[in-house]
Amino acid sequence: MGSLWDYISTHHSQLIFDSYQHVSAVVQSVLIATVLGVAIGVATHRNALAANLATATSSVILTVPAFALLGLLIPLFGLGVVPSITALVLYSLLPIIRNTIVGLRAVDPALTDAARGIGMSRLGTLRRVELRLVWPAILSAMRLSTQMAMGVLAIAAYVKGPGLGNLIFAGLARVGSPTALPMALTGTLLIVVLALALDAALVLLGRLTTSKGLR
Secondary structure, three states: OHHHHHHHHHOHHHHHHHHHHHHHHHHHHHHHHHHHHHHHHHHHOOOHHHHHHHHHHHHHHHHOOHHHHHHHHHHHHOOOHHHHHHHHHHHHHHHHHHHHHHHHHHOOHHHHHHHHHOOOOHHHHHHHHHHHHHHHHHHHHHHHHHHHHHHHHHHHHHHOOOOOHHHHHHHHHOOOOOOHHHHHHHHHHHHHHHHHHHHHHHHHHHHHHOOOOOO
16 A cells, blocks of 8 residues: 555645546536437437337447457547547447437326427427426436446556556556556546546536525
């Protein structure tokens, strides 16, 4: 443990920067995936074939190993941030698409009929009634996608992606040296701590943005 704390105290500035990059990349990826996933869910939930196709496609993507997907993205985007973010977005889509579709299908038709009856447009009904009711399910999917993306981004160091994965890979590459274990262990522990912190932030966001009735 002494060597671990020595490494942290000596390299704290770099660790803070790597942690910021890791969190920033995950947050951006999940936000992009949320916009895309909700849009796909809204567009397909009324058509069973389209909804099944969207869910099946995102499910297939999720079954592709991270190393394989990142390798497939290298010829398209090269190395660095772009293939890493792209992989995270693709992996994050399934929970969001699925929860959006299931949530929208579960909305009581009487509520949407009442909204239309008081003069709301189709878009207004979707935005002010349906999506508000589905928001807890979407937020739950975002939490799941965030936790998954935190781990996948560590593997993205394989394509020179940002974040703490580079620290873990560097430690594994130095197996046998005094700094190998502290480097790998520090990167792993920071990812776990940051994942828990992001999850807590999303729980707080849910409390602030979900009406008491839905909670």
